[in-house]
Amino acid sequence: MSLRVTVWGENVHERENELVRSIYPKGMHQCIADALNEDTGIEARTATLDQPEHGLSEAALESTDVLTWWGHKAHAKVSDEVVARVQQRVLQGMGLIVLHSGHYSKIFKRLMGTSCSLTWREAGERERLWVCNPGHPIARGIDRFIELEEEEMYGEPFGVPPPEEQVFISWFQGGEVFRSGNCYRRGNGKIFYFRPGHEAYPTYHQAPIQQVLRNAVHWAKPDGLWIDTCPNVPVEQAREKIVQRGGSVHEPGAEGFR
Amino acid sequence: MSLRVTVWGENVHERENELVRSIYPKGMHQCIADALNEDTGIEARTATLDQPEHGLSEAALESTDVLTWWGHKAHAKVSDEVVARVQQRVLQGMGLIVLHSGHYSKIFKRLMGTSCSLTWREAGERERLWVCNPGHPIARGIDRFIELEEEEMYGEPFGVPPPEEQVFISWFQGGEVFRSGNCYRRGNGKIFYFRPGHEAYPTYHQAPIQQVLRNAVHWAKPDGLWIDTCPNVPVEQAREKIVQRGGSVHEPGAEGFR
Amino acid sequence: MSLRVTVWGENVHERENELVRSIYPKGMHQCIADALNEDTGIEARTATLDQPEHGLSEAALESTDVLTWWGHKAHAKVSDEVVARVQQRVLQGMGLIVLHSGHYSKIFKRLMGTSCSLTWREAGERERLWVCNPGHPIARGIDRFIELEEEEMYGEPFGVPPPEEQVFISWFQGGEVFRSGNCYRRGNGKIFYFRPGHEAYPTYHQAPIQQVLRNAVHWAKPDGLWIDTCPNVPVEQAREKIVQRGGSVHEPGAEGFR
Amino acid sequence: MSLRVTVWGENVHERENELVRSIYPKGMHQCIADALNEDTGIEARTATLDQPEHGLSEAALESTDVLTWWGHKAHAKVSDEVVARVQQRVLQGMGLIVLHSGHYSKIFKRLMGTSCSLTWREAGERERLWVCNPGHPIARGIDRFIELEEEEMYGEPFGVPPPEEQVFISWFQGGEVFRSGNCYRRGNGKIFYFRPGHEAYPTYHQAPIQQVLRNAVHWAKPDGLWIDTCPNVPVEQAREKIVQRGGSVHEPGAEGFR
16 A cells, blocks of 8 residues: 655766765665655655666556656666656656756656756755745645755756746755746646755755655655547547538548557 | 748648548648738748658748647658757747647647647537637637537547646537647747647638637747756856855866756 | 535525425535535535524634535625635635536635636536546546536636646537636645536536545645744844845834735 | 836835835836836826825726736725726736735735735845746846845745746845746736835836836736626527526526626
């Protein structure tokens, strides 16, 4: 009955960069999965880029209620086939939580349809995430804000569609702002983008960040899956009696062009 | 000072199917362009699939304020490179009007991020498009509804993000409904999806349909282009004085990973 | 642990009109409450216009998770004080389900900010509510549509803000369409407008309608209440150190103008 | 052919408070009107609280394309009748620009349906308004941000419905953020909320603020007025032939209950 979460991690910086490895010796994905597993209602496992099918086979996705996604320098190495599969699963109902530099991941850009671009600065500056709606389930337990002493700056304009719910907006010490917690629904799936999490800082070790991740998993869980079959409705099955009229391009019973 | 419109047509049915050719002897694209050119504020030209780069070269898009798109059986033949170019131009500010079976075009699915699927029936049945907001500029001159005696049916569920403005909803004789006039903004571009226009019926010869197309072009015109550069903001250029702290993954002056 | 639902009914037609009384001998509100109470996770009670404070005292609202509202000919008799109280409770997190002719209730117009007007016809015609997203929790168990053999027609334009989620759109035998299942969030409260339910027909006795009502109650339940205090933040409590500058209009510690 | 703008000002602080009078000797409304009149396509006049019907008679509104609203300490003195009139006019198509402390005005709260509350601090601190979409017509000429050296702070949570377009977000020196430029459509009217403008500082004398006001007037101009009559559609006028069935509550030709 637990929520089945797959924590996807690129797992490149952790292997190639000593600083990142020192912060996340087991990888960022493992740190995130451990934080989620503190919630007895969540069962989190991990998947990484270097696994076959990036650990995201059909079977893996079929047993995933919510997928979290962290990637940065290897976005281009994610296979288009896996991205298409994840997109289809989100449209059917799987929740998706996109983290930090995942704003430029193939899956996020594909689901948003926009550039997903932003301005940025890596200076270890203070970030303060303000809650725009303290009653929102993703903000449960956070009260009014989260402070992170060292983070990368992401600044507006953020090239995304207008969020359907704005949970957080960030203030940065160097003078910028950013829409940091954004909710979307696409098909039957819920999508949450959460800004913090630069690999050079211990962000995913922070208790309030871990709390938001757990909250977001619960918010994004499927209400039930629905598979879109796009059926042809034959004339004789129309709910109101009609007769065929006029010309025709499709053969009777044809599936239509896609 | 006129709005420069490119009317894109797949132009396959018109050449391969006698019925369609009899309705649109010069092609559907030419019929649409002629209708737009009745407005002295619009200068419409056409482009088709079989032209080099489908008639949508960089130069062609740079001199296009609004692009209209009709395709059906040859969606798959549109090159991914041209689709990416059109998407980028929309995000910069070019308007896009997607017509009828264009719901399954690569460009529409890419900008929506969803399946764009629907149910359908080709039976020459009556369609009535109701205006959800008679004050909307796209509905100017239409009053309360448009009736089409013969059309293909498209039915809900329509697999798109919630429209930002709902201009039309269709009633079908056989018993279905459909969100038929849907407004979106993506980046700086405005997108309008307009349902009617099955190739087996003379829909684009109807005066109210032509009126809506002209209205939509005016609605979708760019407010000005803006090109998203996603800049790095160096520490010394931060608006508030900060000093570099903590670890670092990016080289100074690096462009960031995409 | 059950959801506490208050079913509010105007209870005027049922007392004054023999036809309505014959369909709903215990009142429409009791019929709705009975349908909700078939769900063991719901505990529904009723409240009516003629009770003190219309049955909606502070205490009653404090023990209500979701309120359903049916009114028609006596909208003007609902006290403004009670309406303000209900509005405040919705903004704090209480769910609200507005039924049929409740589109013109004071509480719905106040929460929407618009005219909430529509076209209409009372002819006992067939209505078919199409599901726009079969994966939506409010549509659970409904599959693709609900048919009602006799209903009042409501037609577009419906004078409401664009729904955040469109669950149902209605088809009417006489030729109109209507946005029939509309989701909104206002403050921390979720609002669902559900069209069917004219008092001259046995709509609330229909199983699929009862199913939608139960689904909607679960969807609209509070994620937690949050009371908005709009605090002044004194200079010395600012998260970043600042000093008072410039002129001042407010006395120190003042509450601000409302 | 010019846009007719009515600049509404409470005009209380300017008369009662020496500091405010020194900044705005002719009143804030006159300063704003002068700024708008620098645009030859705009014809701005003023109206104030102390005039008959607050200067907002039926005739005045009928000759107004866009209304701007600044109020603060005298919100409660605005008559409900005038507020209802303004609301109706907005729903018909008149643009409305709500300024700063106007967030608590009767007209804004009525059109939003929410608390419109926020946190605040009057400390003359630095505000930087970031442009979330540099291609938006309201941001024309602003590039990436506006800096105001002394302003009052408004902080999240801002108790409004999710903005349909987010034009500006503010950064404050003391550590807060705020959604500062918010677009809504209600009925046929466009509404823009613009945060800056505390009476203790010379905000409306700043060139970029004046530019935004002019831009916003052009954005908010009516596409045409439409008056919602909410008609009954008699059975014999239904577009599809139907016959009266079932019971009836309304008399033939009745107007319906409101």
